Amino acid sequence: xxxxxxxAPSPEPEPGQEPLPAASVRRxxxxxxxxxxxxxxxxxxxxxxxxxxxVLQVLFGLVMGFNTAKEADQAMQxxxxxxxxxxxxxEGEEMTVAETRKLVQRxxxxxxxxxxxxxxxxxxxxxxxxxxxxxxxxxxxxxFVSVHLLEAVVDPTSLARGIILKVFVIGGLIKGIKSxxxxxxxxxxxxxxxxx
Amino acid sequence: xxxxxxAVRQNPLHEPWRRFVPVLWLMALLxxxxxxxxxxxxxxxxxxxxxEVAVTAFDALVIVAFAxxxxxxxxxxxxxxxxxGRGWLYCLAVFGVMVVVVEVYFWLGQFLxxxxxMLESYRAAGWPPWSAVVLIVLCPAFFEELAFRGFLLExxxxxMGRRDALLLQAxxxxxxxxxxxxxxxxxCIGLGLxxxxxxxxxxxxxxxxxxxxxxxVLVEEGLLTGW
Numbered sequence: 066x067x068x069x070x071x072x073a074p075s076p077e078p079e080p081g082q083e084p085l086p087a088a089s090v091r092r093x094x095x096x097x098x099x100x101x102x103x104x105x106x107x108x109x110x111x112x113x114x115x116x117x118x119x120v121l122q123v124l125f126g127l128v129m130g131f132n133t134a135k136e137a138d139q140a141m142q143x144x145x146x147x148x149x150x151x152x153x154x155x156e157g158e159e160m161t162v163a164e165t166r167k168l169v170q171r172x173x174x175x176x177x178x179x180x181x182x183x184x185x186x187x188x189x190x191x192x193x194x195x196x197x198x199x200x201x202x203x204x205x206x207x208x209f210v211s212v213h214l215l216e217a218v219v220d221p222t223s224l225a226r227g228i229i230l231k232v233f234v235i236g237g238l239i240k241g242i243k244s245x246x247x248x249x250x251x252x253x254x255x256x257x258x259x260x261x
Numbered sequence: 262x263x264x265x266x267x268a269v270r271q272n273p274l275h276e277p278w279r280r281f282v283p284v285l286w287l288m289a290l291l292x293x294x295x296x297x298x299x300x301x302x303x304x305x306x307x308x309x310x311x312x313e314v315a316v317t318a319f320d321a322l323v324i325v326a327f328a329x330x331x332x333x334x335x336x337x338x339x340x341x342x343x344x345x346g347r348g349w350l351y352c353l354a355v356f357g358v359m360v361v362v363v364e365v366y367f368w369l370g371q372f373l374x375x376x377x378x379m380l381e382s383y384r385a386a387g388w389p390p391w392s393a394v395v396l397i398v399l400c401p402a403f404f405e406e407l408a409f410r411g412f413l414l415e416x417x418x419x420x421m422g423r424r425d426a427l428l429l430q431a432x433x434x435x436x437x438x439x440x441x442x443x444x445x446x447x448x449c450i451g452l453g454l455x456x457x458x459x460x461x462x463x464x465x466x467x468x469x470x471x472x473x474x475x476x477x478v479l480v481e482e483g484l485l486t487g488w
Contacts, residue, residue, distance in 0.1 A: 070293070080341060125427050126334050174373060175373060175374065178373060183392075194354060197428075199420070199421050199425060200417075202430035203281075203285075203429055203432075203433075204433065206285075207288050207292070207432075207433055208432075211292055214443075215439055216297050218299045218300050218303060219303075242281070243278050246277035246281055247275075247278075249277065249420065
């Protein structure tokens, strides 16, 4: 996968915007194929991390969905003997049995849809990263960090779960973003001066 | 600084990264304030609107500090004069499409998730409706536009081009709302507002559209809950 297929930004900077240091970029571009290959490898690896997160998220969604579905079926069995108008106290709130049944059915659906939906978003980001690594990897990084921080608000112990994988994913994505930015700078300059 | 350190800092390939880091910082600070807020709500159970005031004030300070880094461009973008009659028509069309798409999404979503009752804390604390309008309509319309379509878009466009910058700011805008359920709808809103900014060169139509959208949501909720 090459980042050179990315639509290069306009070589003309926006009004008031400082241009990239062109002369210095030119110097660095000549450093050879090794650096370019390393940059490409780094963005490809970062995209792979996004794919790994997507797959894990979908698997997690399936496991969580089936577990919740089992619990929901059990809860529905318990509610089967009660009348619709009977009231229950759930987490300090009074609800009728009919409302509780609706809530249980909805939670069953949510347990599948949200984690798998998130997996699909990461999958979409992986596809996007193959075409345009920079915005896709940036979105993946912010989304990944936000999701895990939000999860930690609900359950602080979740932060430590899979910490090694989290560090690798974040590190890989940051490295990929850095490489994609460098590649963009070189591509933009090459486009501005094709004869060189 | 050591020779190696200086060489690393002066490496021209690090220049785009240096320009990109503030984007990550802004996202980290804005997301951080929401996360800290969520932790506070969970621990204290305090749902007073003062909490909303504190988070909004912090976010506003952060956004203004970052917008000052692109002050020349942001100041120019806050001008009315840039927007032509055609520009306003374009914005109106984009806003129409945005409202239809997001309303359809929310209508479908009601079968899967509950809508957040934004007015509940204001009602409970006995705050007047105008306070909710200030905190839910006006402040986000101004400060979120300044952050996403102002600072972020100005930073990202020279780094990755107009199309990718538009998509990335929309993605970041949707992630900032920290709710998987509204990720798709807010991505569409971010795209619509970004298109308005790119087409007109001004932040003003986006601020109007953003405020109007928030007002529609607030009025809908007010009508449903009888406030």
